[in-house]
Amino acid sequence: MRCPNGEKYSQCITQKQSKQNKIMFNYLPPLNDHNLPYPDTLHPIVVHFVIAMVLFAFLCDVIGYFTRNPRLYEVSWWNMLIATASIFVAIIFGQYEAGLAQPYEAVEPVLHLHTLIGWSLSGIIAGITGWRYVIRSRNPEKLPIPYLGLGLVLVAIVGMQVYLGDELVWVYGLHTVPVVEAIKEGILR
Secondary structure (H helix, E strand, O other): OEOOOOOEHHHHHHHHHHHHHHHHHHOOOOOOOOOOOOOOOOHHHHHHHHHHHHHHHHHHHHHHHHHOOHHHHHHHHHHHHHHHHHHHHHHHHHHHHHHHOOOOOOOHHHHHHHHHHHHHHHHHHHHHHHHHHHHHHHOOOOOOHHHHHHHHHHHHHHHHHHHHHHHHHHHOOOOOHHHHHHHHOOOOO
């Protein structure tokens, strides 16, 4: 099959798609020195909110368990519920900003692991929150030990995720001006 100008069909389609992509990119906002369409990264802001809520929920559970204060269980429940919704917002910004980061070869394994754990955490947090809803519905004044154990595992996974996120920024410099410039100049690949 051939295009009107005599080229192969696959070449014609590729050229047409390339023209459409150029037109589409004209409607996107320009990227700044951080390679972002807005002043600074939003993923860390949202994700630190999630981290704080998960850690505070676990702290409330532990203190509530040892002091037998069911009001702290209620505080923990609402923190986990909001953290469950917020982690998906954090992932959306994280995926978007990772796509704009133009990661170089050395950073890719860390970025992929951070992404995998982030998506996994969304399911884990949602699952734990679901279990917490069932516990709360049955007896809001008691919390089983296995739930606290799983909360400790969650805190450990969140800690690992924080470490990887810090590594992406402070070791590999994603979205920092010197690294963005080095990538644009071809120094980092």
